[in-house]
Amino acid sequence: MTAAVPHPREVLLGSQAAALTLPVCDHYSGVEARMRKSLQLQAEMQQEFGHCVFDVTLDCEDGAPVGQEREHAQLVAQLASNAAAGARVAARVHTVDHPAFAQDMDIIAGQAGQRLCHIMIPKVESVDDVLQAERALLAAGAGHLPLHALIESPAAVHRAFEIAAHPRIQSLSFGLMDFVSAHGGAIPASGMTSAGQFQHPLVVRAKLEIAAACHANGKVPSHCVVTEFSDTAAMQAAAGRAAREFGYTRMWSIHPAQIRPILAAFAPEDAEIARAARIIAAAIDADWAPISEEGVLHDRASYRYFWQLLERAHQTGRALPQQAQAWFANPDSAPT
Structure with a gap:
């Protein structure tokens, strides 16, 4: 009897495999109509590509109307629970010091924990915040x-390595606009633009620290939003720089029109894909x-580099050479 051939992912990535295969795009929406449309678009694109190419994160922090936090959390839990098969749905809850945080976690993680892929915690300042969120997860049975x-x-950037090292953490995201405003006017408004965020030294340093912290701990660095959502060229240029120059392997979307440019910017070129498949x-x-x-x-x-390139090609919906298709159609074994 011939022994099963180990899958390249198992051989080359080991324990990091699960974290490194997150979709490259994380799409945020918090208004009910937009949340529903986001889930519908995800299902349509899943059918188009044969697998889920972006996460949908349902937002409580910016989405819940003041005074209606409970109702919004219940809506998020309902939408997540009713998502289509194969959907990747997450939730962003309120900050750990917000009065609605425990309620968010109890409702969303408690009612929809089996359908969620992760929970996003905003404004994390230290490992203590992660520990508090973890306790809430456990209390909710998730x-x-x-x-x-x-x-x-700035303080959170300073502690990024400690935060990324926590075993519960799967990914760190950079919150550009709050980071800039936290400097009391010392960083100009241009530091929040699609081009300026790659030029101001303090912003550049923060991006690099977060990316380095993630890669040091086998976690996924997720790049910040581009607020000029109607400017496709600016969106794709920023995503391309985040991927090629700053080491980010994932990026936020805040408008459906940003999803495909993010996929395109993070996707390898056809020649790179063909070469990677030959080498593996x-x-x-x-x-x-x-x-x-x-x-x-x-x-x-x-080999590890070229396998990760093939993973990214798959995540971004690119066509794979025939010899590579079996590795993704049947992820448990490699072709002999």
Whole structure:
């Protein structure tokens, strides 16, 4: 009897595999009509690509009308519970010091925990906030859920490595607008624009610290929003810089028109995909021993890179070469 061939993901990524396969786009909506439309769009694009290519995060922090936090949390729990099969639905709750936080966690995690992919905690300042959120998860009976943390202040950036190291954390996101406003006018308003956020040294430093903290701990760095949602060129340029120059592997969307530009910006080129598939196939044939490809040596270090490139191609809906398709159609085993 022939032994099963280990999947490339298992061989090359090990315990990091689950965290590193998050969709590259995280789409936020908080108004009921937009939340429903977001879930409908997710289902339509899931059918188009054959798998879920973006998360939908239902928002309580900015979505709940003042005084109606309970009703909004119940709506979020209902929408998540009724989401289509295969949907990836998350929720952003209020901050841990907000009066509605415990209620959010009890209702949303308690009623819809089995359908959620994660819960986003805004304005995380320290590991203590993560611990408080974890206790609320456990109290709601949703101890299986990962947490995502939104880093929005200079102090939180300073503690990013400690926050990312917590085992409950799956991803850190950068909150650009709150980060800029936390500097009391020391960073100009241009630092919040699609282009200016890549130029001001304090903003650039914060982006790099968060990305580095995530990569050091096997977590996913998620880039901030682009507020010029009607400017597709600005959106794709910002997403491209976040991916190529700043090490981000995921990005927020706040308008449906931003989803496809994010997918395109984070997607590898066709030639890169073809080369990665050739190298991984040759590595499997060599039982993961070093190989030579066009006069260049490759071993497990470069195999890991090329496998992650194929993962990103799959996440962004790109067509895969035939020899790579089986690795994603049947993720439990590699072709022999």
